[in-house]
Amino acid sequence: MNSSISSNHRASRLKFLLVVFIFAAPVIAAALLNLSGWQPTGHGYGEPIMPQRNFDQEHVQIRLANGQDWVWRDTSPRLTLIALAGPDCAAHCMEALTKMAAARITLNNNADRLRLLYVGQPPADAAANGMENYWSLGSDVNSSLATYRPAAPDSVSALLVESDGTALTRYPAGFDPSGLRKDLQKVIR
Incomplete structure (x- = not known):
């Protein structure tokens, strides 16, 4: 036993x-x-911003078309996608901006967790294309974002900024908007 x-x-x-x-x-x-x-390693389509910058702490001032200043720390946690156009934003630039706005729409119920900010001289036909329906239009008062702005005409680059103002990712001119959409779907859930 x-x-x-x-x-x-x-x-x-x-x-x-x-x-x-x-x-x-x-x-x-x-x-x-x-x-x-x-x-x-996760495969992201943008380039990490190194060293990291916090636009809120650096007091990067964006003046909106209505005269108000852009608030980096929003009342609710939302990312900001900043579009920075090169000189003479025309057809190619508008096409990229449209695809970026469409990427926000594909977030469905989470679309309100992403703010779209266009910084620079708006395209001539921005009002006719309904750009103001999707984008907040502003200008970089102190040229703090000039290093991210493309130099090529009719091009656009983008920055993805965390809700506390920390710049996370850069999408240089010529980036793949479908890659941006995939990145957004990963980080915004």
Whole structure:
């Protein structure tokens, strides 16, 4: 009888150790991968902004068309997508802006978690194209964002800014709007 109790204890211990191993194995594997220097990489379409900048702390002043200043820290946590047009924003620039606004629409119920801000001289036909229906139009009072503005005519670049004013990602002129849409769908849920 003692041998059957001892056998049951041994089987119970083995089952317990197996359960512990099942739960501990992923933690041990992650620790080993981390110690070896491996880090998972997600494929983003934009370029990370390094060193990071916080537009709120730097007092980057954007003056809206209505005369008010852009508030980086919104009342609710919302990201801001800033479009910066190069000189002479025309057909190609408007096409990119339209695709950027469409990317916001594809967020469906989460579309209100993304604000669209166009900084610069609006295209001549902006009112006719309904640009003001989707974009807040503003100007960079102190040229604080000039380093992100494209130099090529009829082009546009973009910045994705966190709700606290931290610039996260840059999309240089010629970026893929569908890649931007995929990035937005990853970060806004």
